[in-house]
Amino acid sequence: MKAYRASLLWFAPHSAGPHAASPQALFEEDGLLVVGPNAQGVQVVQAIGAWRALKDSYPQLVVEHLPGRIIAPGFIDLHIHYPQTNVIGSPAPGLLPWLENYTFPEEKRFAAPEYSAQAAAFFIAELLRNGVTTALTFATSHTESVNALFTEAQAQRLRLITGLCLMDRHAPADLLNQGQGAVSGTEQSLRDTEALIQRWHGKDRLGYAITPRFAPTSTDAQLRGAGELARQYADVWIQSHVAENKDEITWARELFPASRSYLATYDDFGLMRKRAIYAHCIHFDDADRALMRDTGAVAAISPTSNLFLGSGFFDYEGADRIGFGYGLASDVGGGTSFSPFHTMLAAYYVGREGQTKPGLSLSPQHLWWQHTAGGARALGLDGVVGNLLPGCEADFVIINPKATPLLARKTALASNLDELLFSLIVLGDDRLIERTVISQAI
Ligand code: GUN
Ligand code: ZN
Numbered sequence: 001m002k003a004y005r006a007s008l009l010w011f012a013p014h015s016a017g018p019h020a021a022s023p024q025a026l027f028e029e030d031g032l033l034v035v036g037p038n039a040q041g042v043q044v045v046q047a048i049g050a051w052r053a054l055k056d057s058y059p060q061l062v063v064e065h066l067p068g069r070i071i072a073p074g075f076i077d078l079h080i081h082y083p084q085t086n087v088i089g090s091p092a093p094g095l096l097p098w099l100e101n102y103t104f105p106e107e108k109r110f111a112a113p114e115y116s117a118q119a120a121a122f123f124i125a126e127l128l129r130n131g132v133t134t135a136l137t138f139a140t141s142h143t144e145s146v147n148a149l150f151t152e153a154q155a156q157r158l159r160l161i162t163g164l165c166l167m168d169r170h171a172p173a174d175l176l177n178q179g180q181g182a183v184s185g186t187e188q189s190l191r192d193t194e195a196l197i198q199r200w201h202g203k204d205r206l207g208y209a210i211t212p213r214f215a216p217t218s219t220d221a222q223l224r225g226a227g228e229l230a231r232q233y234a235d236v237w238i239q240s241h242v243a244e245n246k247d248e249i250t251w252a253r254e255l256f257p258a259s260r261s262y263l264a265t266y267d268d269f270g271l272m273r274k275r276a277i278y279a280h281c282i283h284f285d286d287a288d289r290a291l292m293r294d295t296g297a298v299a300a301i302s303p304t305s306n307l308f309l310g311s312g313f314f315d316y317e318g319a320d321r322i323g324f325g326y327g328l329a330s331d332v333g334g335g336t337s338f339s340p341f342h343t344m345l346a347a348y349y350v351g352r353e354g355q356t357k358p359g360l361s362l363s364p365q366h367l368w369w370q371h372t373a374g375g376a377r378a379l380g381l382d383g384v385v386g387n388l389l390p391g392c393e394a395d396f397v398i399i400n401p402k403a404t405p406l407l408a409r410k411t412a413l414a415s416n417l418d419e420l421l422f423s424l425i426v427l428g429d430d431r432l433i434e435r436t437v438i439s440q441a442i
Contacts, residue, residue, distance in 0.1 A: 001036035006066035010388035011373040023369035035394040041442035043394040074133025074395035075340040076375030079279040079300035081138040082123040083107045084333030095245035110140040116148035130338040131433040133395035134159040141165040150200045163211035168222045190225040209237035215265045227270025237275045244280035263288045272297045282312040292324035298378040302331035303346035316351045327375035341428030364421035393439040403431040
């Protein structure tokens with residue numbers, strides 16, 4: 001067992017009602033966080049609270065004192081592409097030309113295992129440097145890219161979920177899932193998915209996500225096969241993209257005219273259920289929102305990406321009115337930053353009302369929740385990660401609120417928790433993260 005004495009930030013249990021509502025952050029100026037192994041030997045939170053109240057219960061404990069620091073849950077990134085690290089900052093008129101001109105050419109390189117391995121090592125180091133301790137991540141359509149990422153995540157004990165990108169049409173030939181002998185690319189992609197589930201899902205902290213890129217790059221047969229696997233393996237995740245861009249939607253509607261909407265296409269193939277995470281979810285009507293709610297699928301809101309690619313603005317009011325789940329995501333490389341602080345600030349911009357659009361001014365506690373406990377709830381990992389309640393895996397960040405001269409000046413003026421959190425969100429980046437601590441196992 002070990003304890004850390006510092007300021008502590010975490011979230012009240014079930015503070016958010018069925019969905020986002022009003023998450024309640026808890027803050028202890030002079031706190032004690034006690035971590036130790038659970039029955040499986042995994043380091044979890046044993047106790048959290050005021051140092052004064054807890055110190056006498058743990059007289060023998062080694063305490064690391066971190067004056068002036070804030071310990072907070074590790075961040076959860078609900079949607080990111082590890083093969084797109086090099087694609088950050090590639091301007092395009094919109095999603096489809098961006099995919100064609102920048103993203104697909106870079107993703108082709110991941111056919112080479114060495115290229116995948118070095119990209120995976122850089123990517124995971126970058127997540128950790130930014131305080132991200134759980135990520136739901138796209139790989140490419142090459143099994144090598146999936147194996148490389150799982151291997152690196154396992155070595156670092158990162159809680160990481162990924163899967164083979166399913167793409168059997170409408171992409172460059174060398175990016176489509178390849179067949180073997182008499183087996184078609186479509187059939188092979190489904191066999192590979194099943195083999196990868198069996199190899200990686202539930203190993204240490206790793207999880208598998210069935211990953212059709214988006215409906216336009218899959219045939220009916222591939223989506224149907226993915227849906228069958230999703231039914232067969234009920235605790236694996238599903239990830240895809242939906243309703244990000246108007247040209248994408250027009251294309252998806254042409255390809256799947258029998259479905260009620262683009263989103264409904266996924267439901268028609270059995271790809272909407274709990275643990276299904278759809279990136280973007282911008283251009284929805286209320287029937288789509290109700291479909292998300294009723295199936296238990298959730299949105300990975302990707303605000304820096306949506307602003308960069310000009311895709312539109314996630315409608316928080318609509319999501320809360322109908323009541324479906326969501327959390328925050330960087331969507332690197334459409335997204336512009338690995339930093340959760342940049343993503344939270346962009347979510348504030350995207351959400352808020354302005355003189356040309358209605359909206360909600362999200363509180364800093366709400367923004368922070370979306371990137372931690374809210375993200376965990378979206379993944380079905382409530383009480384496992386994203387919070388520091390007793391029993392949660394001990395993934396946390398040590399924040400130095402005086403990391404830059406401006407942060408030092410500004411955070412010293414904060415007279416309440418909201419002011420402090422807002423200063424961190426508006427001015428923060430990787431410099432705030434002094435250390436990222438990952439739950440170890442004995
Ligand atoms: N839709 C299909 N593929 C992608 C992708 O790689 N990034 C984004 N932002 N949207 C997509
Ligand atoms: Zn994406």
